[in-house]
Amino acid sequence: MKVEIVTRRDGEQEIVAYDYVPRDDSEKPMILDVLLQAQANGMPDLAFRYGCRARNCGVCTVDINGRPRIACRARIKEGDRISPMATLPALSDLVVRRDGVARQMRGRLATAGQGNDLNVSAPDDYHALTGCIECYACLHECPMHARNFDGGLPDEQAVEDRPDPAEGYTSGNPFSLLKLQRIRIDPLTSEAGKSSALDNAIDLGLDACVGCKGCKCGVGIDLIGKVIWPMLEAAGDRLAEKG
Amino acid sequence: MPIEVDWCDYDVVVVGSGGAGSHAAQAAAATGARVLVVSKDPIGASDTKISEGLATVRESGSDDDSEEILSENLKMAGGDLPLNAITDAFAADSKEAYDIYRRQGLRPEIDDERDIPKPLPLPMGGHTRRRSVGHRNSGIAFGHANWNMIVQGEGIDYLEDSWFLDLVTDQAEAGTDKSVVGGIIYHAALGRLIAVKTSSVVIASGGLSTLYFPKTDTMRGNTGDSYAIAARAGADLVDMEQVQFLPFCLASPPSYEGLLVGEPVTASYLGVLRDKNGKVILDGVFLRTRADCSSAIMRAVEDGRGSPNGGAYLDMTANKRPPRSGPYFMRFVESALPSAYKVARQAMSKAAGNCEEPWEVRPSAHYMMGGIRADEHGASVAGDGDGSAGAGLAGLFTAGQAMGGVFGANRLGSTSLTEGAVFGRRAGEAAAHLARKSATRDTREEAFTPMIENIRRRFGQKGDSAAAVLKLELQKAAWINIGPVRTADRIAEMERVLSDLDAKLDDVAVPGYAEWNQAFIEFEELRNLIASARGVCLASRERDGSLGGHVRMDGKQISAFSKPYSTVVSHSPGGGWRVRRVNRDRTPLKQIIAFKIQDAKRKAAVKWLRMLPAGMQDRALEKKYLAVMGAGGTAKEVMPGGADAAVGEATQA
Numbered sequence: 053m054k055v056e057i058v059t060r061r062d063g064e065q066e067i068v069a070y071d072y073v074p075r076d077d078s079e080k081p082m083i084l085d086v087l088l089q090a091q092a093n094g095m096p097d098l099a100f101r102y103g104c105r106a107r108n109c110g111v112c113t114v115d116i117n118g119r120p121r122i123a124c125r126a127r128i129k130e131g132d133r134i135s136p137m138a139t140l141p142a143l144s145d146l147v148v149r150r151d152g153v154a155r156q157m158r159g160r161l162a163t164a165g166q167g168n169d170l171n172v173s174a175p176d177d178y179h180a181l182t183g184c185i186e187c188y189a190c191l192h193e194c195p196m197h198a199r200n201f202d203g204g205l206p207d208e209q210a211v212e213d214r215p216d217p218a219e220g221y222t223s224g225n226p227f228s229l230l231k232l233q234r235i236r237i238d239p240l241t242s243e244a245g246k247s248s249a250l251d252n253a254i255d256l257g258l259d260a261c262v263g264c265k266g267c268k269c270g271v272g273i274d275l276i277g278k279v280i281w282p283m284l285e286a287a288g289d290r291l292a293e294k295g
Numbered sequence: 296m297p298i299e300v301d302w303c304d305y306d307v308v309v310v311g312s313g314g315a316g317s318h319a320a321q322a323a324a325a326t327g328a329r330v331l332v333v334s335k336d337p338i339g340a341s342d343t344k345i346s347e348g349l350a351t352v353r354e355s356g357s358d359d360d361s362e363e364i365l366s367e368n369l370k371m372a373g374g375d376l377p378l379n380a381i382t383d384a385f386a387a388d389s390k391e392a393y394d395i396y397r398r399q400g401l402r403p404e405i406d407d408e409r410d411i412p413k414p415l416p417l418p419m420g421g422h423t424r425r426r427s428v429g430h431r432n433s434g435i436a437f438g439h440a441n442w443n444m445i446v447q448g449e450g451i452d453y454l455e456d457s458w459f460l461d462l463v464t465d466q467a468e469a470g471t472d473k474s475v476v477g478g479i480i481y482h483a484a485l486g487r488l489i490a491v492k493t494s495s496v497v498i499a500s501g502g503l504s505t506l507y508f509p510k511t512d513t514m515r516g517n518t519g520d521s522y523a524i525a526a527r528a529g530a531d532l533v534d535m536e537q538v539q540f541l542p543f544c545l546a547s548p549p550s551y552e553g554l555l556v557g558e559p560v561t562a563s564y565l566g567v568l569r570d571k572n573g574k575v576i577l578d579g580v581f582l583r584t585r586a587d588c589s590s591a592i593m594r595a596v597e598d599g600r601g602s603p604n605g606g607a608y609l610d611m612t613a614n615k616r617p618p619r620s621g622p623y624f625m626r627f628v629e630s631a632l633p634s635a636y637k638v639a640r641q642a643m644s645k646a647a648g649n650c651e652e653p654w655e656v657r658p659s660a661h662y663m664m665g666g667i668r669a670d671e672h673g674a675s676v677a678g679d680g681d682g683s684a685g686a687g688l689a690g691l692f693t694a695g696q697a698m699g700g701v702f703g704a705n706r707l708g709s710t711s712l713t714e715g716a717v718f719g720r721r722a723g724e725a726a727a728h729l730a731r732k733s734a735t736r737d738t739r740e741e742a743f744t745p746m747i748e749n750i751r752r753r754f755g756q757k758g759d760s761a762a763a764v765l766k767l768e769l770q771k772a773a774w775i776n777i778g779p780v781r782t783a784d785r786i787a788e789m790e791r792v793l794s795d796l797d798a799k800l801d802d803v804a805v806p807g808y809a810e811w812n813q814a815f816i817e818f819e820e821l822r823n824l825i826a827s828a829r830g831v832c833l834a835s836r837e838r839d840g841s842l843g844g845h846v847r848m849d850g851k852q853i854s855a856f857s858k859p860y861s862t863v864v865s866h867s868p869g870g871g872w873r874v875r876r877v878n879r880d881r882t883p884l885k886q887i888i889a890f891k892i893q894d895a896k897r898k899a900a901v902k903w904l905r906m907l908p909a910g911m912q913d914r915a916l917e918k919k920y921l922a923v924m925g926a927g928g929t930a931k932e933v934m935p936g937g938a939d940a941a942v943g944e945a946t947q948a
């Protein structure tokens with residue numbers, strides 16, 4: 053099975069053809085199977101992230117033909133092109149720099165004086181949001197995230213204009229909103245904690261969600277219904293003021 | 296241009312951002328220490344995040360549980376190898392440490408009547424009480440809590456995509472022993488080395504199961520870094536022959552090879568293990584330890600009675616068939632280990648997924664019981680018997696899978712998430728305490744220089760070998776020679792393979808560029824895998840009989856009544872690797888006998904169940920399930936990775 057792998061070393065990008073040899077006749081390989089075989093077989097320095105091989109750790113996301121896929125659990129077919137996630141800056145081969153997203157949440161996770169009785173069950177929606185594996189597939193086509201890169205993609209920007217991920221991106225994304233909404237519906241979060249979570253969402257650019265066609269989650273979490281709408285509803289007038 | 300070096304200094308450096316690392320960092324920061332967390336994977340992406348999410352919470356299942364009972368349970372299951380002080384600490388702290396997770400957003404289901412988190416309906420294999428609490432979204436729920444702890448940043452700085460390469464040690468004053476003065480980090484995303492000065496390092500960087508890839512269910516990063524780094528700095532390792540192989544993992548299809556599909560408890564009341572001829576090789580599976588099940592499978596394989604892919608069959612069809620109790624069994628399997636069951640359903644046939652056909656299972660490397668030799672505060676120890684911190688490597692602390700001496704020869708299910716929280720917190724506090732005492736110390740930069748120069752030379756190293764390929768050779772040999780079954784000859788063969796690989800290290804090609812140099816990363820991990828495999832070889836050679844996770848086909852089973860000992864492995868630059876034994880206390884005979892009788896009784900009770908006529912058996916089982924699970928509906932699950940959620944496709948607008 054012939055596929056293409058976009059490689060990048062020391063800033064130089066290249067498109068490499070790779071011919072995957074199936075391990076048995078019926079095999080329908082995952083993207084990760086191809087990368088592991090390529091590394092064992094002629095491309096020993098190939099850089100890619102993976103961890104659990106079971107769609108739990110969230111680190112293996114790559115783009116297939118320009119759309120994000122979780123490499124360990126998405127099948128690949130003849131002619132597909134594997135490239136690094138376009139929504140984050142590329143480092144080597146398929147590895148992108150991820151930490152600008154997490155760093156924007158620094159100082160925004162306090163729940164401000166949680167309740168003392170820990171023996172409280174959380175609502176179903178809380179668990180639905182906890183299912184997020186931090187794969188960053190939802191960054192794809194998110195206009196809020198694109199604000200970090202002048203409305204485009206990180207690698208389209210001139211080097212001197214690029215934001216420093218170590219500072220944390222200033223504009224948010226579906227993942228960061230999910231983290232904040234999770235705090236808001238945690239039964240142990242205080243009223244102050246809930247309201248500061250909403251403030252943070254607004255600060256990260258919640259206004260971008262107004263009229264946006266919405267985000268897609270890599271593992272099927274209903275982001276629009278469980279994150280965006282509840283937040284927009286709660287922010288209501290305040291967004292109007294801002295807008 | 297040689298890779299550049301940045302300098303920094305911290306009170307406490309924590310290596311790893313899994314459960315143990317997060318708790319260590321938080322505990323140290325809470326005392327006011329300035330903490331740096333170093334993680335090679337993105338923050339929180341670790342075994343803790345991909346686990347089944349079962350945590351041991353003392354007394355959650357019944358009021359007749361206690362610190363004494365839990366501590367004794369751990370120690371006896373571990374073949375008397377765990378230290379008393381350590382199992383006592385685990386038992387004492389287990390509830391409180393778990394609550395730290397809850398303060399960070401972990402939300403278990405609550406048993407409203409008893410006002411405590413709800414445990415699984417049955418005790419996990421080897422536990423004498425019900426006390427394993429499950430969580431929706433499994434380990435991912437723990438991952439969120441750990442991530443929040445580190446990212447929030449109160450007193451904690453962190454680096455991800457950063458490989459901690461080695462500890463730097465130096466004499467604080469002439470004539471004294473060496474102690475930790477810092478470490479060297481490769482920050483792959485920045486393409487720089489970081490030299491960090493510190494008096495206290497907590498190694499919480501996980502295990503070595505990647506030595507057996509792809510026959511493992513753990514994260515790729517388990518390359519033995521913890522053990523290799525500690526041993527190179529002169530610290531003792533303990534019980535290194537004790538690798539835990541989980542019995543019920545997949546042998547095929549290829550994309551799923553090695554992944555976990557069940558625990559002994561999954562087998563429920565009637566599940567048995569069969570060889571390829573259908574003969575029962577182990578009954579009462581749900582009451583057995585992981586080691587019992589793994590060794591039964593591998594003995595059948597060695598005997599030529601294994602399944603096509605080198606395993607055996609877990610047959611649960613007898614649970615499924617009865618009309619009354621069958622549906623309860625399915626509910627049990629679905630909710631006991633949701634993410635393992637999800638893997639089973641995705642990978643195997645529909646009939647197998649419904650437990651109407653036996654599952655082909657093969658052991659996978661899962662957890663290292665051995666590790667850095669430490670006391671109940673995670674401080675490195677050395678010397679005879681339990682050892683003392685005074686004799687250990689001053690400034691080295693450890694927690695989680697990196698730490699040895701907690702579980703000895705066998706770790707019971709659901710104990711590791713708790714272990715990370717318990718000893719992470721203890722190690723973090725102890726490390727911060729030492730940092731306060733060492734605050735005025737001067738650190739000589741020259742102590743770092745030789746190591747920095749060595750590392751710099753690797754970038755741009757010319758050669759004909761590729762580390763990623765040598766890694767595969769090593770992994771193949773490790774499974775055969777120091778895997779779930781071992782003999783003296785195989786161990787010797789492994790030592791030969793390791794010497795060969797060692798000799799090839801200088802012939803590994805590493806390009807010169809600094810930013811995310813995968814060849815350099817593979818090189819460092821290979822080096823760590825080789826060093827920790829050395830530890831496994833030496834300890835396996837020393838223990839010439841079978842005990843727990845260590846199965847010697849050419850030796851006898853070591854009896855619970857014999858005098859227990861642990862193996863201790865160490866390395867010195869001049870003297871190379873060496874191994875010796877240290878004595879352990881045996882549990883008093885009376886207690887061992889009582890434990891054995893209780894165990895035999897529980898096993899006999901299931902045997903009796905299996906003999907009942909079908910109708911009676913069905914009703915008896917229905918009653919049992921009703922008693923443990925209640926009549927309520929199945930627990931609803933959000934299933935990341937469920938077949939219903941293909942990335943970017945099946946999402947609602």
Ligand SMILES: Cc1cc2nc3c(=O)[nH]c(=O)nc-3n(C[C@H](O)[C@H](O)[C@H](O)COP(=O)(O)OP(=O)(O)OC[C@H]3O[C@@H](n4cnc5c(N)ncnc54)[C@H](O)[C@@H]3O)c2cc1C
Nearest residue numbers: 311312313315335336341343347349459695696709711712
């Ligand atoms: C599939 C599966 C299911 C499991 N289920 C359960 C369960 O239900 N209950 C239970 O109690 N246990 C379970 N376990 C075991 C348990 O998850 C682990 O033993 C435990 O989480 C280990 O925690 P840790 O903090 O020690 O290490 P980890 O969580 O593995 O964290 C290690 C950290 O160290 C970092 N690291 C490694 N090397 C370096 C280096 N050189 N430099 C910098 N950083 C480094 C990694 O990036 C990672 O952040 C399971 C394990 C697996 C694989």
Ligand code: SF4
Nearest residue numbers: 194196226261264267
């Ligand atoms: S709804 Fe908001 S978070 Fe989602 S894609 Fe649009 S702008 Fe991004």
Ligand code: SF4
Nearest residue numbers: 184187188190269270
């Ligand atoms: S919200 Fe979904 S797509 Fe986004 S990071 Fe979480 S799991 Fe991935």
Ligand code: FES
Nearest residue numbers: 103104105110124
């Ligand atoms: S490797 Fe963990 S999600 Fe793909």
